[in-house]
Amino acid sequence: MTKQIKLYYKNATCEVVGDEHGVSMEALSQLRPRISEITSRLAHQRFEGKLPYRDLPYQEENCDKIMDFTSRFAGRYDNLVVLGIGGSALGNIALQTALNNPTYNLQPTRPGPRLFVMDNVDPVQLGGLLVILEGELENTLFNVISKSGQTAETAAQFLIVRAMLKARLPQANLADHIIATTDPQSGTLRQIVEREGLTALEVPPGVGGRFSVLSDVGLFSAAMCGINIVELLEGAADMDQRVKDDELMRNPAALYAAIQWLFYQKGKNLSVMMPYSYQLKDLCDWYRQLWAESLGKAQNLKGEQVNVGPTPIKALGATDQHSQVQLYREGPNDKVITFLEVESFGRDVTIGAAGDVEELAYLSGQTMSKLLNSEKVGTEYALVQSQRPCLTVRFPEISAYTVGQFIYLFEVATSYMGELLGINTYDQPAVELGKQATFALMGREGYQEMLREIQGATRIDDDFLV
Amino acid sequence: MTKQIKLYYKNATCEVVGDEHGVSMEALSQLRPRISEITSRLAHQRFEGKLPYRDLPYQEENCDKIMDFTSRFAGRYDNLVVLGIGGSALGNIALQTALNNPTYNLQPTRPGPRLFVMDNVDPVQLGGLLVILEGELENTLFNVISKSGQTAETAAQFLIVRAMLKARLPQANLADHIIATTDPQSGTLRQIVEREGLTALEVPPGVGGRFSVLSDVGLFSAAMCGINIVELLEGAADMDQRVKDDELMRNPAALYAAIQWLFYQKGKNLSVMMPYSYQLKDLCDWYRQLWAESLGKAQNLKGEQVNVGPTPIKALGATDQHSQVQLYREGPNDKVITFLEVESFGRDVTIGAAGDVEELAYLSGQTMSKLLNSEKVGTEYALVQSQRPCLTVRFPEISAYTVGQFIYLFEVATSYMGELLGINTYDQPAVELGKQATFALMGREGYQEMLREIQGATRIDDDFLV
Numbered sequence: 046m047t048k049q050i051k052l053y054y055k056n057a058t059c060e061v062v063g064d065e066h067g068v069s070m071e072a073l074s075q076l077r078p079r080i081s082e083i084t085s086r087l088a089h090q091r092f093e094g095k096l097p098y099r100d101l102p103y104q105e106e107n108c109d110k111i112m113d114f115t116s117r118f119a120g121r122y123d124n125l126v127v128l129g130i131g132g133s134a135l136g137n138i139a140l141q142t143a144l145n146n147p148t149y150n151l152q153p154t155r156p157g158p159r160l161f162v163m164d165n166v167d168p169v170q171l172g173g174l175l176v177i178l179e180g181e182l183e184n185t186l187f188n189v190i191s192k193s194g195q196t197a198e199t200a201a202q203f204l205i206v207r208a209m210l211k212a213r214l215p216q217a218n219l220a221d222h223i224i225a226t227t228d229p230q231s232g233t234l235r236q237i238v239e240r241e242g243l244t245a246l247e248v249p250p251g252v253g254g255r256f257s258v259l260s261d262v263g264l265f266s267a268a269m270c271g272i273n274i275v276e277l278l279e280g281a282a283d284m285d286q287r288v289k290d291d292e293l294m295r296n297p298a299a300l301y302a303a304i305q306w307l308f309y310q311k312g313k314n315l316s317v318m319m320p321y322s323y324q325l326k327d328l329c330d331w332y333r334q335l336w337a338e339s340l341g342k343a344q345n346l347k348g349e350q351v352n353v354g355p356t357p358i359k360a361l362g363a364t365d366q367h368s369q370v371q372l373y374r375e376g377p378n379d380k381v382i383t384f385l386e387v388e389s390f391g392r393d394v395t396i397g398a399a400g401d402v403e404e405l406a407y408l409s410g411q412t413m414s415k416l417l418n419s420e421k422v423g424t425e426y427a428l429v430q431s432q433r434p435c436l437t438v439r440f441p442e443i444s445a446y447t448v449g450q451f452i453y454l455f456e457v458a459t460s461y462m463g464e465l466l467g468i469n470t471y472d473q474p475a476v477e478l479g480k481q482a483t484f485a486l487m488g489r490e491g492y493q494e495m496l497r498e499i500q501g502a503t504r505i506d507d508d509f510l511v
Numbered sequence: 512m513t514k515q516i517k518l519y520y521k522n523a524t525c526e527v528v529g530d531e532h533g534v535s536m537e538a539l540s541q542l543r544p545r546i547s548e549i550t551s552r553l554a555h556q557r558f559e560g561k562l563p564y565r566d567l568p569y570q571e572e573n574c575d576k577i578m579d580f581t582s583r584f585a586g587r588y589d590n591l592v593v594l595g596i597g598g599s600a601l602g603n604i605a606l607q608t609a610l611n612n613p614t615y616n617l618q619p620t621r622p623g624p625r626l627f628v629m630d631n632v633d634p635v636q637l638g639g640l641l642v643i644l645e646g647e648l649e650n651t652l653f654n655v656i657s658k659s660g661q662t663a664e665t666a667a668q669f670l671i672v673r674a675m676l677k678a679r680l681p682q683a684n685l686a687d688h689i690i691a692t693t694d695p696q697s698g699t700l701r702q703i704v705e706r707e708g709l710t711a712l713e714v715p716p717g718v719g720g721r722f723s724v725l726s727d728v729g730l731f732s733a734a735m736c737g738i739n740i741v742e743l744l745e746g747a748a749d750m751d752q753r754v755k756d757d758e759l760m761r762n763p764a765a766l767y768a769a770i771q772w773l774f775y776q777k778g779k780n781l782s783v784m785m786p787y788s789y790q791l792k793d794l795c796d797w798y799r800q801l802w803a804e805s806l807g808k809a810q811n812l813k814g815e816q817v818n819v820g821p822t823p824i825k826a827l828g829a830t831d832q833h834s835q836v837q838l839y840r841e842g843p844n845d846k847v848i849t850f851l852e853v854e855s856f857g858r859d860v861t862i863g864a865a866g867d868v869e870e871l872a873y874l875s876g877q878t879m880s881k882l883l884n885s886e887k888v889g890t891e892y893a894l895v896q897s898q899r900p901c902l903t904v905r906f907p908e909i910s911a912y913t914v915g916q917f918i919y920l921f922e923v924a925t926s927y928m929g930e931l932l933g934i935n936t937y938d939q940p941a942v943e944l945g946k947q948a949t950f951a952l953m954g955r956e957g958y959q960e961m962l963r964e965i966q967g968a969t970r971i972d973d974d975f976l977v
Contacts, residue, residue, distance in 0.1 A: 131833025208863025367597025397674025
């Protein structure tokens with residue numbers, strides 16, 4: 046339980062990649078007072094109850110409640126289907142990929158139901174899954190996750206699933222097949238919960254979707270699938286101790302944000318996260334939402350608006366060496382690359398004998414994990430030779446405990462980065478217009494005028510169609 | 512068969528997103544002579560046999576050969592496993608996701624074997640899959656794809672699979688379980704083919720991995736899984752007629768490249784591709800390799816090196832509206848977004864009754880496809896309101912014929928873009944060092960000196976570990 050993830054930043058410094066493209070120790074040192082001030086500010090915000098996500102690692106009672114639910118539901122269902130999008134889906138997917146076998150859904154035996162996360166409204170994708178589930182509805186539990194219940198995608202999925210259950214299982218109690226994760230007090234989904242008598246879990250007040258994975262939103266499906274959520278939260282609590290440190294050079298969240306911010310000031314506006322582990326790939330997708338939606342903002346500088354925010358990019362080692370590394374090494378030097386590296390994989394595969402194929406003899410008898418980690422070191426070495434700055438988050442192993450640390454580390458790093466950029470980290474004002482436009486286009490009451498405007502503005506003009 | 516994909520570019524013009532952030536018709540017009548010259552140059556290169564990928568749509572005989580192979584193998588195998596990485600994998604994955612059901616591998620009946628593409632060397636991912644396959648080896652066919660056979664990842668996978676087959680099926684003929692797709696003349700894998708008597712398909716000489724999907728590399732697994740490869744090539748041939756056009760405004764490949772190039776000149780260095788279709792998502796991953804590895808290059812300008820290349824980014828609608836669109840709309844205006852839109856999905860799902868949930872009444876009885884396409888129009892509308900330039904590739908439907916068009920369109924657009932940037936589109940010099948470094952780290956003969964250097968340069972320095 047004392048295994049800690051670590052941030053390695055030497056290959057991002059001037060010492061390694063040169064003055065033009067590296068971060069100088071002096072620049073970092075100069076940021077100390079500012080970081081110390083931010084650390085105090087975050088502590089104060091937390092004390093005032095304005096950062097409730099920070100307290101999610103400490104919810105023993107709630108964990109007991111989830112475990113109660115889980116034992117109530119466990120064994121009764123072969124399929125657990127999450128209906129949710131964005132922050133209601135990404136954490137669920139990330140935990141599953143990180144902490145269960147990649148073949149989990151295909152295995153004849155596993156610690157819980159198959160897990161499907163429906164995070165889109167594609168008719169072919171959804172239609173295909175529904176055909177599979179239709180014959181297994183009796184053994185299927187749906188978890189609708191939406192704070193308000195008004196998210197069009199999730200609401201549509203809910204209506205489809207409810208109609209299907211009523212048609213196919215007319216005798217069944219809806220509450221045996223649908224549970225909801227939503228606001229504890231108000232909202233459309235909360236009303237449905239009350240009316241239909243559904244079991245409900247909570248989206249904690251004040252916690253935005255992208256900071257909610259360590260709440261009921263992410264914990265329930267994880268627990269159902271046999272993931273140790275107690276260790277997950279203990280890992281987050283372990284990281285909480287580290288990211289409270291007032292000293293920049295000892296605080297990995299502050300340091301990660303400070304380095305990213307310095308690079309952003311230098312014009313490196315692309316932040317690539319590249320795990321050398323299949324299991325960590327969906328955590329990158331989770332991070333991609335966290336970083337983009339939190340930090341892509343209009344900054345108000347003395348009345349003038351400046352649009353800021355690094356663009357997070359996910360890549361996957363070793364696969365993307367054969368896709369993106371040419372660009373990363375020889376294209377514009379506008380990227381900071383954060384590798385995720387795993388010291389000890391839970392499983393290994395030995396490479397077979399090369400026999401008479403001399404050119405492949407060097408591989409014989411070696412392990413996949415050594416090959417994968419050599420690819421990482423080799424790629425980093427090559428990037429550094431071209432003055433491309435690299436960071437590494439090192440996982441001693443992938444476990445609920447280290448994944449909990451990672452999640453909390455990046456959440457707090459996001460808070461630091463938001464403060465450095467001088468923006469509101471926790472809102473997402475720019476997504477509102479698109480939602481409204483969708484309401485209008487779907488003919489929702491009260492949006493008629495907007496619909497006319499959109500139709501006028503979006504009519505296809507054949508002169509521009511080739 | 513006459514359904515054509517179209518490029519819509521009005522929302523990328525100054526008329527819609529303003530002079531600062533749009534492309535002007537004048538600038539496009541000024542590019543006409545230069546584009547015309549490039550069109551001639553590409554035609555000349557093709558005539559000289561220097562662009563063999565351009566002729567891949569016309570290979571009737573080869574198609575017959577593949578169909579012969581397919582009928583020889585069809586029905587004999589429950590699993591087809593591609594061992595390959597980068598260009599040897601991405602096209603296979605893209606065709607499968609685009610043209611077969613998303614639940615293909617889960618279905619009790621399907622037009623061919625289950626398809627697995629192993630495009631990484633992760634011990635947990637690969638180990639997990641091997642456990643599944645171990646009991647089904649008799650019904651499993653592996654297709655090793657590598658031009659040289661020296662790609663470390665694919666070579667390692669091959670050695671693992673060969674050893675497993677020899678151990679588990681000692682009586683079996685290796686040639687019944689492994690086929691190879693490789694250089695027709697030379698290389699390590701070609702030697703193995705000869706020695707082991709394996710059936711071999713060809714990586715056509717002069718066609719780089721990222722331009723090879725319409726060769727045996729992509730066609731065999733597609734045909735095995737029931738995809739109509741004749742229509743796929745006919746679609747590509749249809750597009751070939753369109754992208755030979757000398758007139759910029761009638762040539763979608765030239766126009767796409769010209770617009771991207773003009774944006775790149777304006778500092779918009781991020782090129783997002785965002786399909787509103789699950790089926791098209793892996794074509795974006797394919798495009799991401801094509802664009803990054805072809806265009807991320809050191810440009811030689813009068814003896815001085817300039818690092819160029821837009822960074823391709825994949826996103827997925829509607830999902831990423833809840834993840835990336837905040838950044839795209841309110842962050843730096845440094846992106847061009849290419850939507851992929853589908854007019855008619857092959858399947859639909861009707862949204863159930865809202866009953867007494869008034870706020871959701873607008874969804875009742877509508878379809879998923881209308882919702883998904885409304886989300887696209889709504890998001891584009893919102894982006895354009897914030898002066899973010901958008902392009903759309905419109906698919907009348909997703910079929911082998913339209914997917915063939917798409918692939919060929921983007922391959923040729925890449926050739927145009929490379930000419931506009933003044934770089935060599937077809938090489939990838941910057942990936943070499945990382946490959947060598949991996950050889951060294953794995954202890955390959957002849958790399959001892961490099962190994963010492965890398966070990967010195969990459970030793971972990973605890974002073975930079977937090």
